[in-house]
Amino acid sequence: MHTLMSNQQYYEARGTTTIVNKEGLDSIIKPTQYKPVPDEPNSTNVEETLERVKNNDPELQEINLNNIKDIPVPILKAYAEALKTNTYVKKFSIVGTRSNDPVAFALAEMLKENSVLKSLNVESNFITGSGILPLIKALQNNTTLIELKIDNQCQLLGNKVEMEIASMLEKNTSLLRFGYNFTQQGPRLRASNAMMNNNDLACIHRRDGP
Secondary structure (H helix, E strand, O other), X not given: OOOXXXXXXXXXXXXXXXXXXXXXXXXXXXXXXXXXOOOOOOOOXXXXXXXXXXXXXXXXXXXXXXXXXXXXXXXXXXXXXXXXXXXXXXXXXXXXXXXXXXXHHHHHHHHHHOOOOOEXXXXXXXXXXXXXXXXXXXXXXXXXXXXXXXXXXXXXXXXXXXXXHHHHHHOOOOOOEXXXXXXXXXXXXXXXHHHHHHHHHHHHXXXXXX
């Protein structure tokens, strides 16, 4: 008999010989609970790094603000604004910074203009579906971002938002990795297929060359 498993159950099953889901088709796919992010030390100087972004410092290619809890929203929005025209930063991560929808809105506007950033990680924050959707929609105007992580927000996004996310991902051909644990099987499969298609396209482009 086939069984329904969540993403978490699937990956757990890959690493064990024990049957993870023994309830069959009547089982309920439960969403993974919000996981607090450990407060790992982060010595990044927020203000100094922001100035380097504004000055387009060629030595600054990765920004890690993870777990810095006291960053004011205006500062995070200033990062997004500076990244619009920055031509060197390839990775921007703000995991566990208590970022909210206004920060997500600013990042969405940044993605519409930035042509260098490869990876954006906003996991473990307070962004709702209202902030997530503009981020995904902005990918229609961005062909350089290949990794986006949005998982583990303070509240579930809901079926409607997940369906919209899947629909938007299907319209994108450049994103290769999307970090989010869907709670609904339908949008999960659609998003997974979209990422597989994009990775297949990337392999073809690498094989055939420019």
